[in-house]
Amino acid sequence: xxxxxxxxxxxxxxFFTPAGEVKALNDVSIHLNDGEVxxxxxxxxxxxxxxxxxxxxxxxxxxKLVGGTIDFNGHRINDLSEKEFRKIRGNEVSIIFQDxxxxxxxxxxxxxxxxxxxxxxxxxxxxxxxxxxxxxxxxVGINEPEKRLKQYPHELSGGMRQxxxxxxxxxxxxxxxxxxxxxxxxxxxxxxxxxxxMMELKEKLGMAIIMITHDLGVVASMCDRIAVMYAxxxxxxxxxxxxxxxxxxxxxxGLLKSIPRLDAKEHERLxxxxxxxxxxxxxxxxxxxxxxxxxxxxxxxxxxxxxTTFDDVHYTQCWMNQKEQMEREAAK
Amino acid sequence: xxxxxxxxxxxxxxxxxxxxxxxxxxVQAVDDVSFxxxxxxxxxxxxxxxxxxxxxGRTLLRLYEPTGGRIIYDDKVIFDKxxxxxxxxxxxxxxxxxxxxxxxxxxxxxxxxxxxxGEPIDIHHLASSKxxxxxxxxxxxxxxxxxxxxxxxYPHEFSGGQRQRVGIARALxxxxxxxxxxEPISALDVSIxxxxxxxxxxxxxxxxxxYLFIAHDLSVVKHISNRIGVMYLxxxxxxxxxxxxxxxxxxxxxxxxxxxxxxxxxKQARASKxxxxxxxxxxxxxPPSGCRFRTRCPYADEQCAKExxxxxxxxxxxxxxxxxxxxxx
Numbered sequence: 001x002x003x004x005x006x007x008x009x010x011x012x013x014x015f016f017t018p019a020g021e022v023k024a025l026n027d028v029s030i031h032l033n034d035g036e037v038x039x040x041x042x043x044x045x046x047x048x049x050x051x052x053x054x055x056x057x058x059x060x061x062x063x064k065l066v067g068g069t070i071d072f073n074g075h076r077i078n079d080l081s082e083k084e085f086r087k088i089r090g091n092e093v094s095i096i097f098q099d100x101x102x103x104x105x106x107x108x109x110x111x112x113x114x115x116x117x118x119x120x121x122x123x124x125x126x127x128x129x130x131x132x133x134x135x136x137x138x139x140v141g142i143n144e145p146e147k148r149l150k151q152y153p154h155e156l157s158g159g160m161r162q163x164x165x166x167x168x169x170x171x172x173x174x175x176x177x178x179x180x181x182x183x184x185x186x187x188x189x190x191x192x193x194x195x196x197x198m199m200e201l202k203e204k205l206g207m208a209i210i211m212i213t214h215d216l217g218v219v220a221s222m223c224d225r226i227a228v229m230y231a232x233x234x235x236x237x238x239x240x241x242x243x244x245x246x247x248x249x250x251x252x253x254g255l256l257k258s259i260p261r262l263d264a265k266e267h268e269r270l271x272x273x274x275x276x277x278x279x280x281x282x283x284x285x286x287x288x289x290x291x292x293x294x295x296x297x298x299x300x301x302x303x304x305x306x307x308t309t310f311d312d313v314h315y316t317q318c319w320m321n322q323k324e325q326m327e328r329e330a331a332k
Numbered sequence: 333x334x335x336x337x338x339x340x341x342x343x344x345x346x347x348x349x350x351x352x353x354x355x356x357x358x359v360q361a362v363d364d365v366s367f368x369x370x371x372x373x374x375x376x377x378x379x380x381x382x383x384x385x386x387x388x389g390r391t392l393l394r395l396y397e398p399t400g401g402r403i404i405y406d407d408k409v410i411f412d413k414x415x416x417x418x419x420x421x422x423x424x425x426x427x428x429x430x431x432x433x434x435x436x437x438x439x440x441x442x443x444x445x446x447x448x449x450g451e452p453i454d455i456h457h458l459a460s461s462k463x464x465x466x467x468x469x470x471x472x473x474x475x476x477x478x479x480x481x482x483x484x485x486y487p488h489e490f491s492g493g494q495r496q497r498v499g500i501a502r503a504l505x506x507x508x509x510x511x512x513x514x515e516p517i518s519a520l521d522v523s524i525x526x527x528x529x530x531x532x533x534x535x536x537x538x539x540x541x542x543y544l545f546i547a548h549d550l551s552v553v554k555h556i557s558n559r560i561g562v563m564y565l566x567x568x569x570x571x572x573x574x575x576x577x578x579x580x581x582x583x584x585x586x587x588x589x590x591x592x593x594x595x596x597x598x599k600q601a602r603a604s605k606x607x608x609x610x611x612x613x614x615x616x617x618x619p620p621s622g623c624r625f626r627t628r629c630p631y632a633d634e635q636c637a638k639e640x641x642x643x644x645x646x647x648x649x650x651x652x653x654x655x656x657x658x659x660x661x
Binding site for chain 1: 527
């Protein structure tokens with residue numbers, strides 16, 4: 001078994017649709033220690049959510065794990081049955097979804113929904129579960145918890161609902177919290193509140209977090225490590241400083257250049273990444289980013305680059321980096 | 333001809349929200365908003381959801397009939413509640429256009445892209461022959477980075493970024509002077525956003541356009557705008573030159589809004605301090621008396637509850653509405 005809390009090795013996952021096989025994940029490897037925060041960034045359809053969902057066995061039909069291994073907290077996820085999954089979900093690993101408006105059940109009270117998790121995973125009785133639910137609401141900064149327990153989701157604002165989602169996710173003090181775009185549906189001032197709360201709770205409870213987002217600003221302030229995904233592959237992986245100050249992959253560089261900065265003194269023109277993401281149904285041979293890459297070489301169109309490692313953490317999958325590395329070694 | 337292309341004075345938009353007689357309730361979506369936009373410039377409008385920025389844009393075009401105030405376009409009063417002026421908008425639709433937020437919902441799925449772009453040309457009888465109409469459509473598609481073969485396709489065949497380009501081509505088809513851009517990029521992916529922003533800038537230059545650019549992302553608005561207005565709960569709280577506003581903001585709401593934006597730079601992000609705002613935005617059905625921001629403002633006192641702060645010019649071109657500007661700066 002793996003020494004890491006999360007250890008995904010060469011995961012391949014495909015959706016077998018009537019139109020053909022969609023390779024949603026292609027050779028994805030991730031590992032994560034206790035208490036670490038990993039950010040996964042990428043555009044829609046790049047496979048960031050699928051990676052995290054597969055960890056919880058939430059891959060929906062017609063998705064299927066085709067290759068690779070997933071280890072989490074001593075479990076080999078590949079082999080788990082639905083029954084065994086149920087013991088893990090909500091207990092050892094929890095998830096916060098993007099949209100707090102739709103992920104809470106409108107016909108049950110807040111209290112009911114928090115207590116459900118507690119009753120399912122612990123031997124607490126109803127009284128104790130209620131007390132714990134109240135405690136959790138206090139923990140996530142909701143005032144008048146006694147009153148809120150009896151309210152329904154529609155009576156709360158978006159930010160409050162997301163706090164309730166976090167309370168549900170944390171009910172059993174999981175070792176890993178997956179946050180799938182937790183603040184995308186919220187306003188910036190509320191987003192700041194929720195991100196701050198998540199970091200505070202991480203310190204208090206010592207859990208690891210996988211933060212899925214498309215907002216580079218969010219990962220910059222929260223994460224220890226960042227995986228940049230493009231078309232089902234991790235194209236660059238490194239510490240937050242590696243990614244922001246020493247990006248190696250053309251896509252990462254392009255992303256960083258294409259966002260407007262609030263502190264820019266003069267008007268600088270944005271440098272967009274030309275073109276559009278590829279169609280995963282008919283992926284081109286070679287590097288999926290090649291059609292949009294400004295430094296595309298002939299070999300990029302033929303085959304995917306191997307992994308180039310820069311240090312223990314930082315790696316990319318790009319022929320440019322591979323070439324540079326080879327030249328450097330030759331010079332030695 | 334004055335420099336001011338669009339002027340809005342004390343614009344008000346209340347939506348009825350149930351109740352009868354005396355108890356009739358109104359959502360005070362926009363209340364007493366005044367600003368102007370100079371010819372060829374871009375005015376940005378930011379704020380959180382529900383602050384009335386979209387309603388301001390739509391009311392300005394009279395897609396909603398305003399419940400109060402005055403709208404002046406190119407020195408002509410097109411709406412005045414008090415004097416009961418309400419011009420026929422059809423000739424103005426040729427000059428004022430809008431690009432909507434959601435490129436998936438704002439294009440008719442049963443029309444080809446060519447017909448979508450051609451519809452405004454038909455309505456305003458801009459083409460004298462079929463050939464001319466076709467040429468105009470192709471010309472517009474080219475301008476937004478699409479080509480003639482796209483004209484026969486349907487919206488579902490396009491990606492989000494391309495659909496937004498179609499929406500822009502439709503707005504440009506009548507050669508307008510003024511375009512309201514209502515969150516035109518928030519539904520797009522990051523790498524596509526930059527493409528569309530650059531396109532807006534290029535079109536402004538080549539077609540001499542004036543924009544009202546509405547978005548909730550302050551860094552995008554700052555990038556594209558000459559001046560920025562910040563709205564909160566239906567009122568304008570601050571308006572200034574975009575650099576001035578982001579660097580030397582005066583209003584406590586603007587300050588906290590700026591500090592809440594996650595910075596895409598780890599070192600700065602770790603060093604920066606947030607001015608945390610407590611709680612949520614109150615309901616526009618029953619907004620707080622006096623200053624609407626007072627329930628979340630760290631400087632609020634009795635005066636804020638009693639009097640509505642005046643939206644006044646505190647420095648040349650810098651407007652703000654707050655009783656305690658000296659205290660919070």
